[in-house]
Amino acid sequence: MNQMTAAPAVPTLPDAQTVTSVTHWTDRLFSFRCTRPASLRFRSGEFVMIGLMGDPDPKTGRSKPLLRAYSIASPSWDDELEFYSIKVEDGPLTSRLQHIRPGDEIILRPKPVGTLVHDALLPGERLWFFATGTGFAPFASLLRDPETYERFERVIVTHTVRDVAELEYGRQLIESLRTDEMMLELLGEENLAKLTYYPTTTREASPKMGRITTLLESGEALRDLGVESIRPETDRAMVCGSMGLNTDIKAILEGFGLEEGANSDPKHYVVEKAFVG
Numbered sequence: 001m002n003q004m005t006a007a008p009a010v011p012t013l014p015d016a017q018t019v020t021s022v023t024h025w026t027d028r029l030f031s032f033r034c035t036r037p038a039s040l041r042f043r044s045g046e047f048v049m050i051g052l053m054g055d056p057d058p059k060t061g062r063s064k065p066l067l068r069a070y071s072i073a074s075p076s077w078d079d080e081l082e083f084y085s086i087k088v089e090d091g092p093l094t095s096r097l098q099h100i101r102p103g104d105e106i107i108l109r110p111k112p113v114g115t116l117v118h119d120a121l122l123p124g125e126r127l128w129f130f131a132t133g134t135g136f137a138p139f140a141s142l143l144r145d146p147e148t149y150e151r152f153e154r155v156i157v158t159h160t161v162r163d164v165a166e167l168e169y170g171r172q173l174i175e176s177l178r179t180d181e182m183m184l185e186l187l188g189e190e191n192l193a194k195l196t197y198y199p200t201t202t203r204e205a206s207p208k209m210g211r212i213t214t215l216l217e218s219g220e221a222l223r224d225l226g227v228e229s230i231r232p233e234t235d236r237a238m239v240c241g242s243m244g245l246n247t248d249i250k251a252i253l254e255g256f257g258l259e260e261g262a263n264s265d266p267k268h269y270v271v272e273k274a275f276v277g
């Protein structure tokens with residue numbers, strides 16, 4: 001891990017925010033924090049469009065912003081914003097974004113939206129977060145929000161990745177909830193006792209291997225977690241992964257009788273794509 005920190009500079013781009021720290025987790029993953037526009041209000045779990053100025057058009061010489069959807073990984077009460085990002089080698093944005101340093105500017109359109117919010121779920125007893133890869137980002141926000149624990153008696157977060165190193169951002173974040181004095185005071189020990197972390201890997205050996213879908217279908221995940229069954233009366237879920245994961249988990253949840261909700265029509269579970277493609 002390699003962390004850099006700097007004092008914020010004065011923004012100059014339209015919708016510019018200043019990067020305050022960058023952490024590289026693997027050669028494919030990094031996270032960064034930046035200043036938060038004073039006017040930006042959002043609900044934990046929502047996403048915004050962020051990016052950089054694109055290369056100048058060879059004909060006109062003009063540059064346009066190159067923007068992508070990003071879940072806000074920080075909670076709604078945080079003074080700064082945090083993002084957790086993939087590095088796509090030939091990706092138009094992330095081939096460049098991965099080189100940002102403290103003091104650099106990014107563009108952030110302050111229009112948060114999304115379905116992974118408490119408002120889109122009916123009250124329940126148990127809340128599941130199902131994430132693969134960078135799909136952990138919205139849950140990094142929700143896991144730091146006291147509302148998550150106030151609304152539910154148990155919170156289970158599953159994170160499936162290929163290699164162990166890809167768990168590290170999430171693992172450290174969850175550990176910090178219990179070790180960071182400020183987080184402990186904000187969330188409370190009693191609330192944190194409600195949280196169960198269930199990481200799995202699909203390629204590199206780790207204590208729990210396999211796709212979460214396979215582990216759910218075989219009943220292994222429920223046995224490990226001491227859950228008898230997933231039921232519409234008690235269970236609520238938020239899902240954020242690849243198209244494949246989202247489709248498969250949806251089918252599993254529907255099989256248990258859960259129905260998909262939305263901001264305007266809260267129900268038992270909600271889904272959002274972690275990326276397109």
Ligand SMILES: Cc1cc2nc3c(=O)[nH]c(=O)nc-3n(C[C@H](O)[C@H](O)[C@H](O)COP(=O)(O)OP(=O)(O)OC[C@H]3O[C@@H](n4cnc5c(N)ncnc54)[C@H](O)[C@@H]3O)c2cc1C
Pocket residue numbers: 047068069070071072084085086088090091092093094095133134137138272273274275276277
């Ligand atoms: C609602 C929503 C929220 C998102 N939140 C995040 C986030 O919090 N963090 C994040 O890193 N990305 C997130 N993304 C994806 C993001 O918008 C970009 O696709 C990503 O930053 C890569 O941009 P790019 O221009 O480099 O490549 P793109 O041209 O956008 O993507 C190129 C290819 O890379 C792959 N890819 C893109 N993003 C990912 C990813 N996150 N994980 C694995 N493979 C990927 C896909 O196969 C895609 O076709 C989100 C997407 C959506 C729709």
